[in-house]
Amino acid sequence: MATMHDVARLAQVSVSTVSYVLTGTRPISPATRAKVRAAMTELDYQPNAMARGLASRRSRILGLLLPMDERGLGATETAFVTGAAAAASAVGYHLVLSPVGGGGDLADLRRLASQRMFDGVVLMEVKLADERVAALQEAGVPLVLIGRTGDTAGLSYVDIDFGQTVREAVAHLVGLGHRRIVYVNHSAQTLTRGYGPALRTRDAFVTAMTGHGLEPVMIPAEDSAAGGRAALAAALARAPGLTAVLAMNETAIFGILGELTARGLSVPDDVSVVSMVTSPQVAELATPALTAMTSPGSAMGRIAIEALVRHLDGAGDERHQQLLPCALEIRGSTAVPRSRPPTGG
Amino acid sequence: MATMHDVARLAQVSVSTVSYVLTGTRPISPATRAKVRAAMTELDYQPNAMARGLASRRSRILGLLLPMDERGLGATETAFVTGAAAAASAVGYHLVLSPVGGGGDLADLRRLASQRMFDGVVLMEVKLADERVAALQEAGVPLVLIGRTGDTAGLSYVDIDFGQTVREAVAHLVGLGHRRIVYVNHSAQTLTRGYGPALRTRDAFVTAMTGHGLEPVMIPAEDSAAGGRAALAAALARAPGLTAVLAMNETAIFGILGELTARGLSVPDDVSVVSMVTSPQVAELATPALTAMTSPGSAMGRIAIEALVRHLDGAGDERHQQLLPCALEIRGSTAVPRSRPPTGG
DNA sequence: AATGATCGTCGAAGCGCTTCGACGAAGCGG
DNA sequence: CCGCTTCGTCGAAGCGCTTCGACGATCATT
Missing domain, CATH: 1.10.260.40 (lambda repressor-like DNA-binding domains)
Structure with missing residues (x-):
C-alpha cells in the first residue's frame, strides 16, 4: 500500500x-x-481514508439512522435508503446504515454522535416529538430529517406533503362521484405514539372531507394483511354504504383487497380503492393494479443527502425545509361508483 | 470534546x-x-473513531456491497440488508451501504477497497462468474459472499440451499397429486447473465421433476407483474393441462396470480401456486396467502456479518461456507388438484 | 539470598494525512 | 530599481489514538 x-x-x-x-x-x-x-x-x-479523516476532521461518512423494528422496511422506506446511498456515493461520501433500536436508547445515539465518525446524519422515521433530534443537535452533528417534528424551527427536513396527497386522493374520488369514503390509517398505537404521517393524514383527511361537505370516517389498521381485513370489516360496519377506501397502510392494503374479494365486493365496481404514499412496484402487484399516490421514493433520500452535504460543504446556515408531493397515478382500482351502494344490493 | x-x-x-x-x-x-x-x-x-482507526489499522467498518439497479431491492434483499446492519451494530461494527453500480465498474471497487476504510466486505448478488470477487481478494479485503460463485474454493459464503428448496417445493406439489408442474423462473436475460439462483433452481427443478418421473417445464419471466402475466400465458400454452405453478420470482408472482384470476382459474382449486424464496410478509399479501418456501431473510445477513467478524477478530483462516434452507410454509395457494385438468373443463 | 519472570505503568514513536507559517522567486507599480 | 504582493513549494507540527520497549516493583523459584 x-x-x-x-x-x-x-x-x-x-x-x-x-x-x-x-x-x-x-x-x-x-x-x-x-x-x-x-x-x-x-x-x-x-x-488512506482514516488518516485523511483524522487530519482533516472530516470523515466523509454520513449516518442514516433508521429505526429497526421487527418487520424491517417497507418498499417506500427501502427506496429512501437506496436513494440516499446512491446520492451519497455520487458526491463522494459513504453512507453508514445505523439501526438505532426504536426503543429510544438515547445513550447509544449520543455515543455514536460523539465518536465523530459521522460528518452528518439523516434521521428517518421522525416522530412529532422526537428526543433524538435534540440529542443529535446537542452533540453538534449536522442533521437532516426525513419526516419532521411538530416544531421544525431551525431544523432541516424533507417530508412528504401529506396535505396535498390526501387532498388530491380525496378529490379524485369525489370527482368520480364517491360520497362515502373511509380512510384506513395506521394503527391506533401508531397514532398515539405521535407518528407524524398518521396524524397529518388524519387531519388532512378531515379537512378535505369536510371541505367537500362529506363526513370523514377513519379506521385504524395494524400493519399487516390481517389488520387490513379487520379494518375493512370495521369500515363496513361503521359506514355501511361506503363506496371508496383510502388507505395509507402499504401492508394492510392487500388485506383490504382480499377481504373485499372475500365478501363478494369487486374492485373498482363496488368499491374504489386508493393507496397513498405507495411505490409503483407495490401498486402494480395488486389485481387490479392500484390507483395510488406515488411516493417520491428514492428522490427523498437523495434530496436529504444533498441537503446535508450542501450544509457540510460550506454554504451558510440556511435550513432546508421541503415537502415533496405524491403524484396521483390512476390505475385500475378506482371508478365511478355504482348507483346503488353495494350493501343495498 | x-x-x-x-x-x-x-x-x-x-x-x-x-x-x-x-x-x-x-x-x-x-x-x-x-x-x-x-x-x-x-x-x-x-x-475518536478516526484516530483509533488510523492507529490500530482497523476501522471497525464493514462494507455491504450491493448492486443498485433501477428497481431497488426486493423484500428478501431488504431483509438481508437490515439483518446485516443489525448484526454489525450488535458486534460493535458499523455497516456502510455501498452501492456499486451493477455495470461492473471494477475500478471503483478497487479504489474503495484500497482506501482501507473497510475492515471487511460482504458482497451481495454474486454471479456465477464474478470478477468483483477477484478484485476484492487482490486488494486483500476479507470477504464474505451472499450467494456464491461457480468455483467457491477458498471463499466464504452464505447462500440459500436452492436444491433443498426446489426439492421440497416439488415434493409438496407431487405429494398433493400434481403431475403437470411449471416452473416460472427469472428472465432469460438473467439466466444468460449467469445469475446463480436462477441457474441453480433451474437445474434443481429438472432433477426433482425427472426424479419423480415427470417432465420439467420451465418458463422465464421478467421481474414485473406484467412479466408474470406473460409467463403464465406462455405456461398455459406450453403445458395446457398444468395444475401447479412453482415461481421463483417475487415480483412476477402477483402477475401470475392476477392472470390466473383473469382467466377464470381459481387458486388453489384449479391451479396450485408455490412461491420460492419468499418472505412471509409478501406471501401474506396475496389472496389466498401463498404457500411458500420462506427465505432465511435477515438471518442470512446476520450470518454473513458474523462470519466476517469472526474472520477479522482472529480465529484461523477457515472458510465459512453455509447453505441455508428455505422452510415450506403451507398457506392457502396449494391444494389437491381437481380430477379434470382446468383446460379440459 | 540471588535470579528470573510477571505485573503495572510510562514515554515515545509512529499511523498517513492536513495545514500553517515561512520563504525564495516572480511580477508589479512607481 | 526598490519595496510590495502573489505564486509555488517546503518543513514541521499536529490530528487522537495504539503499541512497543523499557523499567521499577513484586513475586515465585532455586
Whole structure:
C-alpha cells in the first residue's frame, strides 16, 4: 500500500505538495501537478481514508439512522435508503446504515454522535416529538430529517406533503362521484405514539372531507394483511354504504383487497380503492393494479443527502425545509361508483 | 470534546494507560482502572473513531456491497440488508451501504477497497462468474459472499440451499397429486447473465421433476407483474393441462396470480401456486396467502456479518461456507388438484 | 539470598494525512 | 530599481489514538 510519502519521494516533491495536488487547497504549477499525478498512477496510490479523516476532521461518512423494528422496511422506506446511498456515493461520501433500536436508547445515539465518525446524519422515521433530534443537535452533528417534528424551527427536513396527497386522493374520488369514503390509517398505537404521517393524514383527511361537505370516517389498521381485513370489516360496519377506501397502510392494503374479494365486493365496481404514499412496484402487484399516490421514493433520500452535504460543504446556515408531493397515478382500482351502494344490493 | 489526553491528566496516569484500560490489551490494576473510568465518565469521553482507526489499522467498518439497479431491492434483499446492519451494530461494527453500480465498474471497487476504510466486505448478488470477487481478494479485503460463485474454493459464503428448496417445493406439489408442474423462473436475460439462483433452481427443478418421473417445464419471466402475466400465458400454452405453478420470482408472482384470476382459474382449486424464496410478509399479501418456501431473510445477513467478524477478530483462516434452507410454509395457494385438468373443463 | 519472570505503568514513536507559517522567486507599480 | 504582493513549494507540527520497549516493583523459584 503506497503512502503519500512514497508518492512524494517518487515525484521528488514534499509530502505537503502531494496533499495540495490532491485537495486543491493551494495552487500547484501544472508541471508539478503532472509529476505528482504520474507518481500516483505509477504507485497506484489511494489515500488512506482514516488518516485523511483524522487530519482533516472530516470523515466523509454520513449516518442514516433508521429505526429497526421487527418487520424491517417497507418498499417506500427501502427506496429512501437506496436513494440516499446512491446520492451519497455520487458526491463522494459513504453512507453508514445505523439501526438505532426504536426503543429510544438515547445513550447509544449520543455515543455514536460523539465518536465523530459521522460528518452528518439523516434521521428517518421522525416522530412529532422526537428526543433524538435534540440529542443529535446537542452533540453538534449536522442533521437532516426525513419526516419532521411538530416544531421544525431551525431544523432541516424533507417530508412528504401529506396535505396535498390526501387532498388530491380525496378529490379524485369525489370527482368520480364517491360520497362515502373511509380512510384506513395506521394503527391506533401508531397514532398515539405521535407518528407524524398518521396524524397529518388524519387531519388532512378531515379537512378535505369536510371541505367537500362529506363526513370523514377513519379506521385504524395494524400493519399487516390481517389488520387490513379487520379494518375493512370495521369500515363496513361503521359506514355501511361506503363506496371508496383510502388507505395509507402499504401492508394492510392487500388485506383490504382480499377481504373485499372475500365478501363478494369487486374492485373498482363496488368499491374504489386508493393507496397513498405507495411505490409503483407495490401498486402494480395488486389485481387490479392500484390507483395510488406515488411516493417520491428514492428522490427523498437523495434530496436529504444533498441537503446535508450542501450544509457540510460550506454554504451558510440556511435550513432546508421541503415537502415533496405524491403524484396521483390512476390505475385500475378506482371508478365511478355504482348507483346503488353495494350493501343495498 | 474530551480527548484521551484530558482523561489521562484528570486521572493522573499516562495516555497509554488510558488506552490500555480502554482496549484491555495490557493488565491494569483495579485501582488505576477505576480512576481512569471515573475520569472518562466525568469528562464524558468518547474515543475518536478516526484516530483509533488510523492507529490500530482497523476501522471497525464493514462494507455491504450491493448492486443498485433501477428497481431497488426486493423484500428478501431488504431483509438481508437490515439483518446485516443489525448484526454489525450488535458486534460493535458499523455497516456502510455501498452501492456499486451493477455495470461492473471494477475500478471503483478497487479504489474503495484500497482506501482501507473497510475492515471487511460482504458482497451481495454474486454471479456465477464474478470478477468483483477477484478484485476484492487482490486488494486483500476479507470477504464474505451472499450467494456464491461457480468455483467457491477458498471463499466464504452464505447462500440459500436452492436444491433443498426446489426439492421440497416439488415434493409438496407431487405429494398433493400434481403431475403437470411449471416452473416460472427469472428472465432469460438473467439466466444468460449467469445469475446463480436462477441457474441453480433451474437445474434443481429438472432433477426433482425427472426424479419423480415427470417432465420439467420451465418458463422465464421478467421481474414485473406484467412479466408474470406473460409467463403464465406462455405456461398455459406450453403445458395446457398444468395444475401447479412453482415461481421463483417475487415480483412476477402477483402477475401470475392476477392472470390466473383473469382467466377464470381459481387458486388453489384449479391451479396450485408455490412461491420460492419468499418472505412471509409478501406471501401474506396475496389472496389466498401463498404457500411458500420462506427465505432465511435477515438471518442470512446476520450470518454473513458474523462470519466476517469472526474472520477479522482472529480465529484461523477457515472458510465459512453455509447453505441455508428455505422452510415450506403451507398457506392457502396449494391444494389437491381437481380430477379434470382446468383446460379440459 | 540471588535470579528470573510477571505485573503495572510510562514515554515515545509512529499511523498517513492536513495545514500553517515561512520563504525564495516572480511580477508589479512607481 | 526598490519595496510590495502573489505564486509555488517546503518543513514541521499536529490530528487522537495504539503499541512497543523499557523499567521499577513484586513475586515465585532455586
